Amino acid sequence: MPPRIPIRALTIPLTSVRYASSSTSSSKSALFAPKAGPSGSTSAPASRPAASPKASDIKGKAKSGSEPIPPLPRPLGVINHPSSANKTWSQRKKELLDDDRHKAKRKALVKEATQGYFHDYNRAKGVGGGKLWIAPNVLIREDKALYFPDISGKSLLGKEAHTTDLLKGKVTLVSVIATRLSEEHEQSFTQPVLSDIAGHPEFNFVQINHQENKLKSLLVSFFISSLKRTIPEDRWGNYMISSGEWSSMDITGPLGIDNKLLGYVYLIDQNLKVRWAGCGSATPEEAQALRRATAVLLGRIKGEETVQQEKVSSS
Secondary structure, eight states, X not given: OOOOOOOOOOOOOHHHHHHHHHHXXXXXXXXXXXOOXXXXXXXXXXXXXXXXXXXXXXXXXXXXXXXXXXXXXXXXXBSSXXXXXXXXXXXXXXXXXXXXXXXXXXXXXXXXXXXXTTHHHHHHTSXXXXXXXXXXXXXXXXXXXXXXXXXXXXXXXXXXXXXXXHHTTSEEEEEEEOSHHHHHHHHHHXXXXXXXXXXOTXXXXXXXXXXXXXXXXXXXXXXXXXXXXXXXXXXXXXXXXXXXXXXXXXIITTTTOOOTTSOEXXXXXXXXXXXXXEESSOOHHHHHHHHHHHHHHHHHXXXXXXXXXXXXXXX
C-alpha cells in the first residue's frame, strides 16, 4: 500500500481576510456613495446613502433653470394652394415615389417610437402648460405667409366638409381641439374676438375636433346631440369632426402641432393664408394681439370692397 501524502491545511491569517473584505466593500461603495470629505476620514460607513434633496429644492432648480418660451419661429402652413378635390392617381403616384415624404414619414415614426406614451402629458405639465411658442404681436406678412392645408371631416349637420371650402373668401378664425384641456386653450383665444365682432358678415369661425384614436372618434360620434346643445345652431356647419391620423408632412408638421393635448388657433385671411397662430393658454398680450390682427384683416377687406365699388361705378 503506497504511503499517504499528508495534505497541509490552507491557513490564511484572519487579518488578511478582514482587510480583503473591507477593501472590496469600500471600492464597491465608492461607485454609489458621495466622496469623502476634505479631511479624508473613512470612519463613517461607506454604504450610508446620500440624503435626497427636498422637493422644494428640485422645483426651485427647475424654475430657475427652465428656458423661456420661444416666439413663433416660422410662418405656418403649406406652400401649395390647397384643394378640396380628391387627389388623382397621378398625384397619389407622385406622393408614393417622393423621397422627401418617405424620409419625413420615417423621421416621424422614429420620433414616435423613441417617445414615451405620456410624453405629451409630461410636456403639458411643464412651464407655461407645455406652450410651444409665443404668438406674434402683428400679422405675418402676406408675401411670407403660407396656406392653411385642406382638412376634411364631418360637420354637425352630418355632411362632408373641407376647410378649403369653409375658409374661402372670409377672414376665419380656425381652432384645432382634441381634449378638454385644448377646449379651454381655445376659449382663452377666441372668446374676446367673438365678443368683439359677433355677426360680422366677413368673419367666420371654424372648429376642428380631431380624434386620432378610432375608439375616441366613435365615442364623440355618439355624443353629437350633446355637442349640438353646447354649440349655437348657426355654427353647426362650421364645426368639423375629423378622425384618423393626420399626415406629419401635410398637416401636423406645417401647422406646428407638436403636442396633441394643446389647443391651436389660426387666423386665416380671405386667400387661405395663415396670418397669425397661437397655441396653449393665451396670455393677455396674445389675446389682445389676436383681436388687433382680426380687426386689421376685416378692415382691409372692407377697404378692398370699397375700392372695387368705386371702380365699378366709375366704369
